[in-house]
Amino acid sequence: MKIKKRYLVMYLIMAVAIGAIGTYVGFTFFAGGSNSSTNVASSDRELLVELADHQEALEANMGKMTKVVDAFTVIQDNYLEDVEDKQLIEGAIQGMLQSLEDPYSVYMDQETMEQFNEQIESSFEGIGAEVSMTDGNVTIIAPIKDSPAEKAGLKPNDQVLSVDGESVEGLDLYEAVNKIRGEKGSQVVLEIRRAGVEDNLEIEITRDSIPVETVYSDMYEQNGKQIGVIELTSFSEHTADEFEEELNKLEKDGMDGLVIDVRGNPGGLLPAVEDILKNFVPKDTPYIQIEDPTGKKTRYFSNIDSAKEYPVVTLVNEGSASASEILAAALNEALDYDIVGETSFGKGTVQQTVSMGDGSTIKLTRFRWLTPEGNSINEVGVEPTIEQEMPDYYYTNPVQIDESLTFNQSNNQIANVQIMLEGLGYDTDRTDGYFSEATKEAVEAFQRDQELTVNGEVDEKTAEILQTTIIEKIRNNEEDTQLEKALEVLSK
Structure with missing residues (x-):
């Protein structure tokens, strides 16, 4: 069925404006990556009024939609192939969002939204x-x-x-x-x-x-002190409750200090990180500021009287984004707690989602979050107070070769292999990319230990096993120098 031109403007306006207001309970506040879990925001009278104002503005500016309608009609009447109305309308919505040049403002059609919602399940x-x-x-x-x-x-x-x-x-x-x-x-x-x-x-x-497990905890003994570690892999609907449960257990067990590890944590729901911060930041200091589209800044406070009696260190790296950065920055600026690791990702905006009434959804950047002191980290990241890198082999890359790497060659792939071998305890005597005699002997030793053909060459099979072995060592958190540094700071 083709939509008549005179109805198209009202169709588009009603789909955006009335659909938005009628499904306000579908709003979600995001402070994280594209695959974050969802949560329903509570009612907000001011936002409802604002949405109603948007509807009035849209209706008042119907004339501005004439060009869109003309383009729709030209395509429908003249395009070589048949094209569905829905395809053109959804394409128009996608085009509007893409024109914002904001990677976090996106349109999800009904099918995409159904797949997206699967991620709030177990x-x-x-x-x-x-x-x-x-x-x-x-x-x-x-x-x-x-x-x-x-x-x-x-x-x-x-x-x-x-x-x-x-x-x-x-x-x-x-x-x-x-x-x-x-x-x-x-x-x-x-x-x-x-x-x-x-x-x-x-x-x-x-x-x-x-x-979708987001909270892991452990206890370490360092210099006679009990140091708790809580790792947060994302901020989803139940993360704050699970965090508080693990925190209480560690405190009950006599914790002297706490490491909150958000390395590789891409973010998630803003309310989740807010609820976590309310356990630490006293009510006389804001834990975050939110800047709205008009530039108005609102500070948010907890209701606790004092900070914890033990110190806290946050672990971050380049994979720590948004809600993770909110946590690290807030604990640092509000309580002067150290941040250990590497500069974080740099996402300082908050998105809202609104259902369009037909199962599709728009996720739109609506706010900018700021640190307690009013600083923005967007596209900058949170810098650690104590910079600490991981061992070199943590930064190596997959070895993908067309021909075997052999003695007396020199290239970046060989340097990568040398760093891997050194990380696994095989002495190559250098990591500059020259395939030396010592490198050959290290390759031979690795091949013997892995029951591979011993030829001293990095062939395809040797490269595959070498890569698998180094990844397994990384996943086992061996030689975690960043965590070791955090434990050292808290044990002093």
Whole structure:
């Protein structure tokens, strides 16, 4: 069925304005990546009034939609092939959002929204990585803990160029995500562009069920002190409750200090991180400021009288984004708690989602969050007060070779292999990329230990096992120098 021209303007306006107001309970506040869980925001009379004003403004400016209607009619009447009204209307909505050049403001049609909502259940299927659209590129924010993406070696800021040989150029974020996701047990090959690596990488990942567990805790003894560690992998609907439960357990067990580890945490729901901060920041100091579209800044406070009796350190890295950055910045500025690690991702905006009434949704950047002192970290990140990198092998890349690497050669791939071998305890005597006699002996020793053909060459099989072994060591958190530094700071 074709929509008549005289009805199209009202159709578009009603879909946006009335649909938005009529489904206000569908609003969600996001401070994180594209795959964050959802939560229903509470009613807000002022926002309802504001939405009503938007509706009046839209109706008053119907004439401005004439060009859109004319384009719709020209396409319907003159395009070579048949085209559905729905396709054109949804394309118009997508185009408006894309024109904002904001990677976090997106449109999700009904099918995409249904897939998105699966992630608020106990698990979903895919590779397990939070993604964003950065400068037009599908970009990994962080792989989820214990996910196929983490096991395969995906890293923050990796750019996805193609999926199973098909370019993702020109796709919006959710179209790209739908290509990457898939059934448990199926395989997908991602072409990855990684900063500092000359050639693009091809990473094969076996999809799996991704459990949505967000809180892990442990207790360490350091210099006679009990140091609790709570790791937060994202901020979802139940994260704050689970955090408080684990915090109470650690306090009951006599914790002398706390490490909150948000490395690789891409963010999530703003209310979740707010509820966590309310456990620490006293009521006389704001834990966050929110700036609205008019520039008005509102400070938010807890209702607790005093801070904890023990110190807290936050762990961050380049995969720590948005809600993770809110947490680290707030604890630092409000309580002077140290931040250990590396500069974080730099996402300082908050999104709202609104249902369009037909199962589709717009997620729109609406606020900017600021630190307690009013600083913005957007596109800058939160800098650690104590900078600490991980061992060099944590930053190595997959070894993908067409021909074996052999004695007397010299290139970046060999340097990468040398760093891996050193990380596994094999002495190469150098890491500058020259395949020396010592490097050959280290390769031979590794091949013997792995029961491979001992030839002193890094062939395809040796490279595969070397990569798997180093990733396993990383996943086991061996030689976690950032955590060791945090424990050291708290044990003094």
